[in-house]
Amino acid sequence: MTAATITTPPAESGRARRRSVLWLVGPLVLIVAIPVADHFLPPDIHLAHLLIVAPAVTSAVAGPRLTALIGGLAVAALVIAGAERGSLATESVLVELASLAALCVLLALFSLLRNRHELELLRVRSVSDATQRVVLRPLPDRAGPVSIASEYRSAEADTRIGGDLFAVARVCDSTRLVIGDVRGKGLASISDTAIMLGAFRAAAHRQAPLPELVAYLEDAVRWGLAEFSESSRSEADTGERFVTAVVVDIPDNEPVIHVISCGHPPPLLLRNATATATALSVPDPALPLGLGGLSASSYVQTTFPFVHGDQLLLYTDGVSETRDAQGTFYPLAERAAAWTDQAPEAVVEKITADLKAYAAGPLDDDMALIVVQRDRTPAVTTAR
Structure with a gap:
C-alpha cells in the first residue's frame, strides 16, 4: 500500500453506508412532512424555517453530494409550501428561499472540506501505521x-x-x-x-x-x-x-x-x-x-x-x-x-x-x- 492508496474493510464500509442511509430517513421525512403540515396549519403558523434542519443533519453524517441533494429537496419543499399558501412571491418567502439556498451551499462546502480533511488524516494514519510496523515488528x-x-x-x-x-x-x-x-x-x-x-x-x-x-x-x-x-x-x-x-x-x-x-x-x-x-x-x-x-x-x-x-x-x-x-x-x-x-x-x-x-x-x-x-x-x- 502506498501513501496515496487507502483501503477500507468491506464490512466497515458496509456499516458506514447503512448508518448514512438510516440518518437520511429523518431529513427526508422532514422534507415531506413540512409542506404537508403547512397545508393543514392556520395561516399564522409557518414551519418552513425548519427545513434547514434536513441539510444540516445530512452534512454531519454524509458527503457533499448527498448534502447538496437534501438541500435541493429542502429548497423544493419550501417552494411547494409557499405555493400551497399562495405566498411564494412575497418578500418573506423569497428571503427564506435565498437564506435556505445559501445555507445549503455552505453546508455542502463544509461537508466537502470535512471529507478532504478525513481522507488526508486517513492517509497520514496509514503512513504512520506502516512506519510503526516497520520499526516495531510483531x-x-x-x-x-x-x-x-x-x-x-x-x-x-x-x-x-x-x-x-x-x-x-x-x-x-x-x-x-x-x-x-x-x-x-x-x-x-x-x-x-x-x-x-x-x-x-x-x-x-x-x-x-x-x-x-x-x-x-x-x-x-x-x-x-x-x-x-x-x-x-x-x-x-x-x-x-x-x-x-x-x-x-x-x-x-x-x-x-x-x-x-x-x-x-x-x-x-x-x-x-x-x-x-x-x-x-x-x-x-x-x-x-x-x-x-x-x-x-x-x-x-x-x-x-x-x-x-x-x-x-x-x-x-x-x-x-x-x-x-x-x-x-x-x-x-x-x-x-x-x-x-x-x-x-x-x-x-x-x-x-x-x-x-x-x-x-x-x-x-x-x-x-x-x-x-x-x-x-x-x-x-x-x-x-
Missing part, C-alpha cells in the same frame, strides 16, 4: 524451541509505538530477545526506539557472545543518540537520554537462559510445577544503554535454569508501575503466579485485562509485555 509465535506471545500499548491514543520496545532474533543454536524502555514515552521517543531496535537487529544474528552483543548495543545507542541530538540541535539533554534493557539468550539444547540487565526491571520466571513467579535479578546490573560506554568485558551474563514448560515474563515499568486508585503498584509477580498453568497467549491476555481493571484510569505510560515458554526438552542438560 514478534513471531515461535522461535526455535520456544513459543512467544506479546502485547504492546502506547500511552498516546492512535499510536502503536512509543518509548517501549521489544524484538527477537534467531542464531544457529539459540533465540535472543530484547525488551527495553526509552527515557520518555509516546511519539517523542520513537527516534530513540528506532535506534535501539536497529542496532539489535543488526547485531543479534551474529554468533558473538551475549556480552559482546550488549557492548555493541551500548556503542550504537550512544552514538545514535548523540548524532540525533546534534542533528536536531538539542544537545542539552543528550546525557539524559538512555535506554534500559534486558537482553536474553535462550539456548536450544541447554535448560538455561542467559541474562544481561541494563538498569531494567528483572524478568520473572513462571514455573508451573511450583506455581511461582520468581524475579531473575542479576547480581551486577549494568548501566542503562547510552550512559555506560563499557567494553564487552564489563558486561557479565547471569545464567538461570529454564527447563521444559517454564515461562519467562519480560515486561517494562508501564506494567509494574501501574497504580490503582489508592496509588498501590500493580502486584505483577503475585498475579502472574496464579496463571503459571496457562499458555503464553493466555498469560498475556490475562495480565493485560487485569492491568486495565487494576488501573485507576487509562494507562498513562507505554507498556510492553512478552511471555516465552520452552516447549521442547533440551537434548543436552549441562549448562555452559
Whole structure:
C-alpha cells in the first residue's frame, strides 16, 4: 500500500453506508412532512424555517453530494409550501428561499472540506501505521524451541509505538530477545526506539557472545543518540537520554537462559510445577544503554535454569508501575503466579485485562509485555 492508496474493510464500509442511509430517513421525512403540515396549519403558523434542519443533519453524517441533494429537496419543499399558501412571491418567502439556498451551499462546502480533511488524516494514519510496523515488528509465535506471545500499548491514543520496545532474533543454536524502555514515552521517543531496535537487529544474528552483543548495543545507542541530538540541535539533554534493557539468550539444547540487565526491571520466571513467579535479578546490573560506554568485558551474563514448560515474563515499568486508585503498584509477580498453568497467549491476555481493571484510569505510560515458554526438552542438560 502506498501513501496515496487507502483501503477500507468491506464490512466497515458496509456499516458506514447503512448508518448514512438510516440518518437520511429523518431529513427526508422532514422534507415531506413540512409542506404537508403547512397545508393543514392556520395561516399564522409557518414551519418552513425548519427545513434547514434536513441539510444540516445530512452534512454531519454524509458527503457533499448527498448534502447538496437534501438541500435541493429542502429548497423544493419550501417552494411547494409557499405555493400551497399562495405566498411564494412575497418578500418573506423569497428571503427564506435565498437564506435556505445559501445555507445549503455552505453546508455542502463544509461537508466537502470535512471529507478532504478525513481522507488526508486517513492517509497520514496509514503512513504512520506502516512506519510503526516497520520499526516495531510483531514478534513471531515461535522461535526455535520456544513459543512467544506479546502485547504492546502506547500511552498516546492512535499510536502503536512509543518509548517501549521489544524484538527477537534467531542464531544457529539459540533465540535472543530484547525488551527495553526509552527515557520518555509516546511519539517523542520513537527516534530513540528506532535506534535501539536497529542496532539489535543488526547485531543479534551474529554468533558473538551475549556480552559482546550488549557492548555493541551500548556503542550504537550512544552514538545514535548523540548524532540525533546534534542533528536536531538539542544537545542539552543528550546525557539524559538512555535506554534500559534486558537482553536474553535462550539456548536450544541447554535448560538455561542467559541474562544481561541494563538498569531494567528483572524478568520473572513462571514455573508451573511450583506455581511461582520468581524475579531473575542479576547480581551486577549494568548501566542503562547510552550512559555506560563499557567494553564487552564489563558486561557479565547471569545464567538461570529454564527447563521444559517454564515461562519467562519480560515486561517494562508501564506494567509494574501501574497504580490503582489508592496509588498501590500493580502486584505483577503475585498475579502472574496464579496463571503459571496457562499458555503464553493466555498469560498475556490475562495480565493485560487485569492491568486495565487494576488501573485507576487509562494507562498513562507505554507498556510492553512478552511471555516465552520452552516447549521442547533440551537434548543436552549441562549448562555452559
